[in-house]
Amino acid sequence: MREEHLMKTCSETDTKGVLKIVEDVLAGNIRAVARLIRDIDNGRPETRSTLKALHPHTGNAYVLGITGAPGVGKSTLVDQMVRHLRKKEKTVGVLAVDPSSPFSGGAILGDRIRMQRHSTDQGVYIRSLATRGQFGGVTQSTIAAIDVLDAMGKDYIIVETVGVGQGEIDVVKSADTTIIVVIPGMGDGIQAVKAGILEAGDLFLINKSDKEGARRTLMDLTTMIEMNPDKYKNGAWKPPVLMAEAKYDKGVVALLNKVEKHREHVKFLPASLKRQYNEERTRTELTEMIKKRIVEDVLKDLALSGELKNAVDAILDGTKDPYSACDELVLPKIRVERT
Amino acid sequence: MREEHLMKTCSETDTKGVLKIVEDVLAGNIRAVARLIRDIDNGRPETRSTLKALHPHTGNAYVLGITGAPGVGKSTLVDQMVRHLRKKEKTVGVLAVDPSSPFSGGAILGDRIRMQRHSTDQGVYIRSLATRGQFGGVTQSTIAAIDVLDAMGKDYIIVETVGVGQGEIDVVKSADTTIIVVIPGMGDGIQAVKAGILEAGDLFLINKSDKEGARRTLMDLTTMIEMNPDKYKNGAWKPPVLMAEAKYDKGVVALLNKVEKHREHVKFLPASLKRQYNEERTRTELTEMIKKRIVEDVLKDLALSGELKNAVDAILDGTKDPYSACDELVLPKIRVERT
Numbered sequence: 001m002r003e004e005h006l007m008k009t010c011s012e013t014d015t016k017g018v019l020k021i022v023e024d025v026l027a028g029n030i031r032a033v034a035r036l037i038r039d040i041d042n043g044r045p046e047t048r049s050t051l052k053a054l055h056p057h058t059g060n061a062y063v064l065g066i067t068g069a070p071g072v073g074k075s076t077l078v079d080q081m082v083r084h085l086r087k088k089e090k091t092v093g094v095l096a097v098d099p100s101s102p103f104s105g106g107a108i109l110g111d112r113i114r115m116q117r118h119s120t121d122q123g124v125y126i127r128s129l130a131t132r133g134q135f136g137g138v139t140q141s142t143i144a145a146i147d148v149l150d151a152m153g154k155d156y157i158i159v160e161t162v163g164v165g166q167g168e169i170d171v172v173k174s175a176d177t178t179i180i181v182v183i184p185g186m187g188d189g190i191q192a193v194k195a196g197i198l199e200a201g202d203l204f205l206i207n208k209s210d211k212e213g214a215r216r217t218l219m220d221l222t223t224m225i226e227m228n229p230d231k232y233k234n235g236a237w238k239p240p241v242l243m244a245e246a247k248y249d250k251g252v253v254a255l256l257n258k259v260e261k262h263r264e265h266v267k268f269l270p271a272s273l274k275r276q277y278n279e280e281r282t283r284t285e286l287t288e289m290i291k292k293r294i295v296e297d298v299l300k301d302l303a304l305s306g307e308l309k310n311a312v313d314a315i316l317d318g319t320k321d322p323y324s325a326c327d328e329l330v331l332p333k334i335r336v337e338r339t
Numbered sequence: 340m341r342e343e344h345l346m347k348t349c350s351e352t353d354t355k356g357v358l359k360i361v362e363d364v365l366a367g368n369i370r371a372v373a374r375l376i377r378d379i380d381n382g383r384p385e386t387r388s389t390l391k392a393l394h395p396h397t398g399n400a401y402v403l404g405i406t407g408a409p410g411v412g413k414s415t416l417v418d419q420m421v422r423h424l425r426k427k428e429k430t431v432g433v434l435a436v437d438p439s440s441p442f443s444g445g446a447i448l449g450d451r452i453r454m455q456r457h458s459t460d461q462g463v464y465i466r467s468l469a470t471r472g473q474f475g476g477v478t479q480s481t482i483a484a485i486d487v488l489d490a491m492g493k494d495y496i497i498v499e500t501v502g503v504g505q506g507e508i509d510v511v512k513s514a515d516t517t518i519i520v521v522i523p524g525m526g527d528g529i530q531a532v533k534a535g536i537l538e539a540g541d542l543f544l545i546n547k548s549d550k551e552g553a554r555r556t557l558m559d560l561t562t563m564i565e566m567n568p569d570k571y572k573n574g575a576w577k578p579p580v581l582m583a584e585a586k587y588d589k590g591v592v593a594l595l596n597k598v599e600k601h602r603e604h605v606k607f608l609p610a611s612l613k614r615q616y617n618e619e620r621t622r623t624e625l626t627e628m629i630k631k632r633i634v635e636d637v638l639k640d641l642a643l644s645g646e647l648k649n650a651v652d653a654i655l656d657g658t659k660d661p662y663s664a665c666d667e668l669v670l671p672k673i674r675v676e677r678t
Contacts, residue, residue, distance in 0.1 A: 048662055055660035069408055282651050287638065289665040294637050294673055295630045301675035312621050321394035323387055326628040334633055335672050336640035
């Protein structure tokens with residue numbers, strides 16, 4: 001009786017807590033936003049109710065994905081883009097997805113410091129996502145953080161990722177416009193973007209275009225795009241390749257103009273195509289969410305029950321092979337028609 | 340009755356099939372190995388029984404993980420390492436983990452072509468893992484492929500990855516010795532290795548050390564390693580930083596000598612430390628296997644039953660938010676104590 005009462009009080013407080021956070025986020029309260037994104041990044045399950053409640057307030061922001069290998073100048077580019085968008089009085093959120101470690105924190109810090117010029121500007125919110133969560137889930141955390149910045153009322157959300165790894169490709173796929181950044185002379189030009197991320201590119205940018213090999217890289221990228229003529233039939237968007245020197249603000253306005261072109265293009269797609277496009281995106285996002293959730297729940301259960309530790313011991317003692325151990329751990333935990 | 344008979348025959352054939360594959364792999368039959376790794380890479384569930392049967396024959400190969408950003412010269416380095424190991428009459432397997440796409444197939448091909456000089460050498464087996472599987476799982480496929488090359492009798496297995504993304508970090512962690520390759524002047528030297536992979540490094544190699552900035556990179560890396568003095572107490576291995584120009588075979592023999600040093604170091608660790616070390620590795624590998632398995636089974640079930648499609652439709656129609664849809668899809672599929 002008493003326990004039941006306690007539980008009720010507790011869940012009432014929870015609901016009130018969620019409403020308060022939602023209210024604060026919608027009002028653009030920076031602290032509430034920061035705390036919520038931190039909790040999402042740490043994979044705290046209680047953020048789910050907040051995200052559910054925020055969802056009806058999303059869908060207004062335009063999401064730009066920016067991806068490229070380390071060292072291509074993504075942060076500098078984003079910095080300039082933010083500056084130009086602010087001139088037009090657009091509010092901007094920036095999410096820098098850094099699958100990083102404390103060990104290498106210095107470099108990230110360095111990147112972020114460059115953005116400090118916006119730190120007193122209420123219209124800009126910049127945030128790194130460490131995605132250090134025990135169970136991975138970079139995609140799901142990033143999508144949730146986008147929802148938060150969207151709900152808080154940002155006009156543009158720029159998501160910056162190091163474009164390698166399946167998770168990051170999925171992040172990029174859920175942007176409205178995806179920009180792939182390369183620099184001249186990295187390997188054979190193409191090397192730098194060989195991570196399956198190419199198809200996701202709506203715009204290609206060759207940054208540091210004063211460097212040797214820029215024309216070669218331009219040719220390589222153009223050739224690769226032309227190699228897929230079927231893809232661009234029926235008025236489909238054909239990704240342009242642009243040159244820039246973001247450090248000196250060269251080519252950044254041209255890039256933003258192309259972004260608007262792409263935005264218009266998608267806006268005026270026939271309804272059936274648009275539905276198909278949204279369907280793919282929604283399916284990817286939902287799938288990521290499901291993946292993270294089941295992995296989290298099942299692994300937590302296996303860890304807490306001690307079953308994982310017992311299996312590891314059995315493998316180390318040589319009494320069980322890892323493949324059989326996996327079968328024995330997983331099968332009792334899932335309820336599916338066909339396994 | 341008939342069906343039962345058929346099923347029996349079928350499963351008998353399966354068992355025979357598995358035994359045949361196992362026999363062929365143990366005999367070093369290249370075709371059987373290639374086919375099995377391809378099936379693993381495509382995530383075919385029937386490979387599980389084969390892997391179970393191969394497992395008792397593994398544990399003899401020494402696994403080297405080589406990781407670094409695109410363009411640092413990993414393939415050239417691996418090529419030289421293979422050459423030197425072959426001189427000592429060691430057999431070598433190479434797994435190049437390429438989370439790539441058909442679109443960018445050219446670059447991978449280019450990398451591989453450089454390795455062609457070993458193509459007529461029976462003592463070398465080189466293989467790319469596309470890890471294009473519908474449900475990701477780069478780690479699990481790679482670990483399984485390592486088991487196959489180990490069982491086929493290779494003395495050394497070199498696993499080459501583009502060192503970004505959680506999956507790749509886990510791959511690297513399951514190597515016996517991990518080499519992190521950087522080149523001078525990429526971003527701020529550290530940029531190139533900012534992906535949480537640093538702690539996993541047993542050896543650091545600055546390749547293309549004739550390039551400007553090599554000394555700066557050496558200093559940066561050394562400083563970073565020295566920053567963690569606690570880690571190297573009690574005779575723990577302290578990662579050395581080496582210089583090389585792999586293209587001209589400079590520094591490659593020195594690198595291989597350090598690999599042997601590291602191998603000896605680990606071999607003579609006290610039993611308790613060794614157990615701890617193996618425990619971590621086994622836990623990581625088993626966890627990856629479990630992750631892939633549950634995601635695969637549950638998502639397949641949700642796709643086949645049409646539940647995933649219905650949920651996507653409901654989200655697109657605005658009758659459901661993705662967070663609630665995820666709850667409703669996942670909870671009935673898992674059987675855990677606490678969710």
